Amino acid sequence: MMYPILRRIFPAGAAPAQAQRIVILRPCCIGDVVMATAALSALRASFPSAHISFAAGDWSARAIAGHPALDDILDTGTDMPTRSLGGFWRLVRRLRMGRYDLAVSLVRSPVMSLALWLARISLRAGLDSGGRGFGYNLRVAVDPAALEHEAEIYLRVVGAVGGRKAHTYANLPVAESAGASVWERLRAAGIDKAYIVAHPGGGSNPGAQRTAKQYPPAQLAALLDTLVQATDSELILLGGPDDSELVAAVAGHLQASAQQWAGALSFAEIGALAAGARLYIGNDSGLTHLAAASGAKTVMLMLVTDPRRYAPWSPDSLALHKPDSPASAAQEILAWLAS
Numbered sequence: 001m002m003y004p005i006l007r008r009i010f011p012a013g014a015a016p017a018q019a020q021r022i023v024i025l026r027p028c029c030i031g032d033v034v035m036a037t038a039a040l041s042a043l044r045a046s047f048p049s050a051h052i053s054f055a056a057g058d059w060s061a062r063a064i065a066g067h068p069a070l071d072d073i074l075d076t077g078t079d080m081p082t083r084s085l086g087g088f089w090r091l092v093r094r095l096r097m098g099r100y101d102l103a104v105s106l107v108r109s110p111v112m113s114l115a116l117w118l119a120r121i122s123l124r125a126g127l128d129s130g131g132r133g134f135g136y137n138l139r140v141a142v143d144p145a146a147l148e149h150e151a152e153i154y155l156r157v158v159g160a161v162g163g164r165k166a167h168t169y170a171n172l173p174v175a176e177s178a179g180a181s182v183w184e185r186l187r188a189a190g191i192d193k194a195y196i197v198a199h200p201g202g203g204s205n206p207g208a209q210r211t212a213k214q215y216p217p218a219q220l221a222a223l224l225d226t227l228v229q230a231t232d233s234e235l236i237l238l239g240g241p242d243d244s245e246l247v248a249a250v251a252g253h254l255q256a257s258a259q260q261w262a263g264a265l266s267f268a269e270i271g272a273l274a275a276g277a278r279l280y281i282g283n284d285s286g287l288t289h290l291a292a293a294s295g296a297k298t299v300m301l302m303l304v305t306d307p308r309r310y311a312p313w314s315p316d317s318l319a320l321h322k323p324d325s326p327a328s329a330a331q332e333i334l335a336w337l338a339s
Contacts, residue, residue, distance in 0.1 A: 019047060019102035019123065023095065025055040025116075026106040027076045030286025032150065033060040034293050035313050036106055037067060038170045039154035043104060044069035046162030053098060055091075057081070063267045063290055068173060074098065082111040095119035104161060106154045108132055108142070125161045127153065147306065151313035170293040170313040174275050178268035182276065185269075189259050194278040195234040197296075198224055200250045201243040202285025213283045215301045215323075217246065221253030222326035223333075224281070228256045230334055233278050236261055238270065238287070274298070279337065284310060292317045299333055 024043060026036040033056055044052060054064060055074040065073065074094060081087035088111060095103070096119050103116045105126030113135030116124040128139035140157045142148075151170060159166040186195075200220055202213050215223075228235050235254075239247040239262035247262045265273060270287060271294030274280040280296040282288035284305045292298040292312035300312055300319045307319035318336045323329035 019050055019100075021051050021053075021098065021100045022047060022102045022104065023053045023055055023074060023098060023100045023121075024104045024106065025112065026060075026154075027055060027057050027082075028060055028080050030060050030063050031284070031289040031310070032106075033063055034172065034286060034289040035151045035170050036154055037064060037069075037172060037293060038151045038168050038313055039104070039106060039158045039166070040064075040067065040069050041168045041171055042155055042158045042166035043161070045168075046158065046164070046166070050102075053100070055095075060286075063286065064172065066175060066268065082107075082109050082115065088115060091115050092118045095121065102161065104157055105133075105136065106157060110134065123161075125157055127157065147308045149311070149313065150309055169315060170289065172271050172290060172293040174272045174294055175268050178266070178272040179276075182265075182269050182272040185261075185264075186273075186276075191234045191236075191259070193234060194231065195236055195276075196224070196227060196231065197236045197238050197274055197277045197280045197291070198250070199238045199243075199280075199282035199285065199287050199291075200246050201239050202283040202287065212304050213285065213302075214246070215283055215303065217249040218253045219326050220301075221250050221255075223330050224250075224258075225255045226326065226330035227279065227281075227333060230330070231278060231337070235259070236273070236277075238265070238273070238282075239263065240287075270294075271296075279333070281333075288312065297337070299336075301329070 026033050051071045053072050053074045055076050057076050061073045081091040092115050100121050102123045103121045108127050108129045110132040113133045117135035124136045125138035126133050126136040127142050129142040129144050133139045140160050155166045235258040237247045237258050237260050241263035244262040247260050251258050274291035274296035275294045280291040281299040284302045288300045292314035298312050298317040302319050302321050307321050311319035
């Protein structure tokens with residue numbers, strides 16, 4: 001393997017930083033970017049007066065725009081800028097122009113570690129999985145076989161930079177304007193009591209399509225019917241601009257009536273809607289992570305991914321791993337709500 005050789009060529013051993021200009025990098029995907037808000041908040045706590053930028057693709061960056069720990073967002077152009085030579089060099093140039101003295105990389109890509117070295121950032125902290133972090137001079141070892149939550153791994157990088165253990169949850173404070181907009185929409189829809197929000201989509205990001213993450217529409221409808229009846233709640237089916245057919249498919253299997261809001265809300269409004277709900281339920285998707293980080297009581301249906309790595313990084317969430325049936329899932333959710 002070439003990585004052990006590269007590790008010996010590139011010097012390491014940097015000390016914790018006293019930085020004024022910081023960039024944190026997690027270009028893709030929405031769920032990963034939202035989980036990285038825990039690391040972002042811990043970084044802000046360690047460097048309260050620093051200028052902090054977040055490097056992310058346009059699609060993912062919209063999920064955290066306006067976060068109070070951020071000063072600005074560095075647009076990487078695409079969600080995976082290291083996949084092409086052009087994207088790679090654009091990223092290097094953008095990083096050089098930022099004149100950062102600290103980079104915090106939450107990416108396992110060896111190409112990303114090389115990009116930061118070429119950008120001439122003096123302290124480069126990042127994940128070193130199997131020697132892939134050769135370009136960092138503050139390397140945080142990651143065992144690919146260890147079952148460790150992604151957010152905890154990100155926090156270890158910040159802990160190494162700040163010289164102390166870091167811990168906080170993913171967080172996306174709800175903007176007052178988004179809350180007001182959602183309240184108006186609820187009022188216009190005639191929703192004046194508790195409501196449940198469900199998102200049947202997910203698994204789609206630029207460059208990645210994993211529809212196997214989606215709970216089947218008929219099964220999701222059966223689960224929602226039970227929850228709506230048991231909690232005496234209204235139901236809102238949520239989706240992105242491309243989810244209209246999927247939302248309609250779930251609605252077609254429902255016995256309960258439901259509002260269908262596909263492509264109707266911004267990320268900030270989705271967070272506000274979720275935060276005000278009795279329950280938010282969705283697949284392993286960026287929007288479910290966003291809902292949990294916004295303070296919603298959140299259930300994530302995890303069909304193909306391991307909750308020990310990718311469950312919402314939130315104190316008020318439930319991850320159901322490969323639920324046996326809608327009936328058993330509903331029973332577990334209702335017991336959790338009552339606890």
